[in-house]
Amino acid sequence: MSSLxxxxxxxxxxxxxxxxxxxxxxxxxxxxxxxxxxxxxxxHLEESLNAIEETKTEIESEEEEEELxxxxxxxxxxxxxxxDVIQQGxxxxxxxxxxxxxxxxxxxxxxxxxSFIKKxxxxxxxxxEEAEAMQYEVFDEKIKEIREEIPFNEVDVxxxxxxxxxxxxxxxxxxxxxxxxxxxxxxxxxxxxxxxLMI
Amino acid sequence: MTNRINYxxxxxxxxxxxxxxxxxxxxxxxxxxxxxxxxxxxxPVWRDLQTHDNKDGANIKVPVLTLDQLPYWKSGTYRxxxxxxxxxxxxxxxxxxxxxxxxxxxxxxxxxxxxxxEKRSLYDTKQKNIDAFYVFHSFRKTTIEVLENSDILTLKKxxxxxxxxxxxxxxxxxxxxxxxxKAHKDKYHTASIFxx
Numbered sequence: 245m246s247s248l249x250x251x252x253x254x255x256x257x258x259x260x261x262x263x264x265x266x267x268x269x270x271x272x273x274x275x276x277x278x279x280x281x282x283x284x285x286x287x288h289l290e291e292s293l294n295a296i297e298e299t300k301t302e303i304e305s306e307e308e309e310e311e312l313x314x315x316x317x318x319x320x321x322x323x324x325x326x327x328d329v330i331q332q333g334x335x336x337x338x339x340x341x342x343x344x345x346x347x348x349x350x351x352x353x354x355x356x357x358x359s360f361i362k363k364x365x366x367x368x369x370x371x372x373e374e375a376e377a378m379q380y381e382v383f384d385e386k387i388k389e390i391r392e393e394i395p396f397n398e399v400d401v402x403x404x405x406x407x408x409x410x411x412x413x414x415x416x417x418x419x420x421x422x423x424x425x426x427x428x429x430x431x432x433x434x435x436x437x438x439x440x441l442m443i
Numbered sequence: 444m445t446n447r448i449n450y451x452x453x454x455x456x457x458x459x460x461x462x463x464x465x466x467x468x469x470x471x472x473x474x475x476x477x478x479x480x481x482x483x484x485x486x487p488v489w490r491d492l493q494t495h496d497n498k499d500g501a502n503i504k505v506p507v508l509t510l511d512q513l514p515y516w517k518s519g520t521y522r523x524x525x526x527x528x529x530x531x532x533x534x535x536x537x538x539x540x541x542x543x544x545x546x547x548x549x550x551x552x553x554x555x556x557x558x559x560x561e562k563r564s565l566y567d568t569k570q571k572n573i574d575a576f577y578v579f580h581s582f583r584k585t586t587i588e589v590l591e592n593s594d595i596l597t598l599k600k601x602x603x604x605x606x607x608x609x610x611x612x613x614x615x616x617x618x619x620x621x622x623x624x625k626a627h628k629d630k631y632h633t634a635s636i637f638x639x
Contacts, residue, residue, distance in 0.1 A: 249619055252595060252635040255472035258543070258574055260447045262474065265540045265572040267517075316551070398607065402583045407554040413483070413526065 320408035322419035327404075328396045329430050333437070339390045347383050356380035449569045452635070453590045454578045456599025461631040462578060464494040465599070466545055470520055471500075475574060477542035480505065480522040481531060483551050489522050514538045528552035532560045536567075545576040550584040553577070557588050565592055582608050582621070590638070597635040598624045614638065 344353055359376035362369055369377070396404070411417065456462040470478045471492060480489050485507070492500035508521035513534050525531055528551075535544070546553070553561065565588075568575050577593070579585040582603040590596065590612065598620050608621045616636060624634055 249616060249623070249634075249636050252637060254452065254595065254597060254635045255468055257447070257450065257595075258469055259472045259474050262449055262572050262574070263446045264476075265570070267540050398583070399610070402607075402611075403555050406550055406584060406586070409550070410552055410554060413551065 316409045316413040317405075319412040319417055319419040320405055322423060323408055323412065323417070324396065324401055324404050325428065326419070326423075326430070331396075332394055335394045336391065339394070340387065343383065343386055343390070347379065353380075353383065356383065360384075449572055449574050450594040451565065451568055451575045451589075451592060452577070452595040452597055453585065453593040453638075454576055454597045454599075455580070455582060455585055455601055456578075456597075456633075457580060457601045460599040460601075461495070461633070462599060463488050463547075464496075464631075465597070465633055466547075466576065466578070467492045467494050467497075467500065469576070470543060470545075473543040473574065475541055475543045475572070476518040477516065477539075478520040478545075479508070479535075479539065479542055480520075480545045480547055481528075481535070482522065482524040482547040483526055483528060485524055486547070489547070492520070510534045529558075529560070532558075532564060536560050536563050539573065540571045542572070543574045543576075545578065547578050548580075549577045549586070549589070550579050553586045553589065555586065557586065562588075565589060582611060585611075587611065592639070594637060594639050595635050596620065596638045597633060599633050600624055600627075600630060 344350055347353055347356070356376045356379050359369065359373040360380035362373060363377040412419070454462060454466070456465075466480075470480075482489065489505055491505055492503040494500055503520070505520050505522050508516060508523045510523070510525075510530065513523070514537075523531060557565065565575070567573075577586070577589045581601045596617060601621075603621070605618065605621065605625075609618055612618075616638065620634055620636055624632055
């Protein structure tokens with residue numbers, strides 16, 4: 245494939261020399277003996293490092309196994325699903341009620357809907373009924389917009405996911421399979437519930 | 444010969460697309476005296492420098508460095524891991540210089556917004572002679588501020604949609620590179636461009 249992009253051979257670029265920076269000797273408390281606080285990475289220090297490394301690897305492997313006993317990414321995805329369900333469950337009916345009020349309340353909407361049904365059936369209508377049918381179409385369109393706007397979209401999920409994964413990892417939050425299935429089920433059911441609430 | 448400046452590279456590639464092998468080649472090519480791989484767990488693939496086409500790399504071990512050892516470390520290839528990545532980031536910010544630094548699987552510990560320490564790490568690389576790599580699995584999971592402040596984007600195949608790449612980064616070169624890599628017949632294909 246021909247390309248206008250100027251490609252970089254990274255291994256070539258990074259093999260070129262850079263400006264070395266001075267490293268200060270840090271006098272901090274460590275577990276090392278003072279004699280190995282030196283500029284060069286001496287064999288003595290290397291031995292110490294390797295010895296510590298083996299022990300450390302064993303200990304941390306156990307810790308990590310325990311910590312990574314679950315998939316933080318899956319947990320985060322399920323957690324985001326649950327949050328989405330909750331926020332949809334809250335915002336959709338609230339927005340519906342606000343919109344309903346703006347159009348004159350539930351009774352008025354029922355009246356508009358009746359005119360709209362009349363129009364759909366091709367019945368003879370007064371000018372007032374025609375206006376009501378049009379108003380109902382506007383109301384219906386607004387409802388559709390709200391329904392599309394409220395659920396998390398791909399970008400919302402992408403923005404939430406890294407921090408949620410991090411949180412699940414740090415706090416050891418495992419949204420297990422049962423809960424994940426539950427979340428999926430709640431998501432489907434809540435969609436229906438919201439529909440029912442809005443009838 | 445004039446010394447080059449230090450570079451920050453964002454590497455994006457899906458699972459199993461050869462990111463680690465690529466990074467191991469970079470580790471071996473780098474002129475810097477220290478090479479450090481940061482991860483959240485003891486990833487077995489980073490215990491040595493073996494790659495698909497360099498089996499001898501198995502003889503080059505990558506030992507673990509502890510945070511206590513970090514201030515005294517002067518050369519060699521090491522890795523550091525732990526679940527407390529904030530602590531690791533702090534220590535790296537405080538002590539690390541003259542190093543090729545790889546933030547392996549950065550998706551796991553780099554959120555949407557960078558913390559002050561993460562910003563310092565990103566912006567101070569030239570002053571500290573650090574070549575940094577931030578490794579992400581997809582564009583979707585890439586921290587925008589990291590890519591926006593990278594000198595180089597290295598791309599392998601990902602599972603992203605083009606519309607997301609367009610929308611999230613709004614850079615025609617990135618979109619073009621994404622298209623080229625996606626269309627390439629080699630599943631391990633890698634391409635790098637300067638983005639800044």
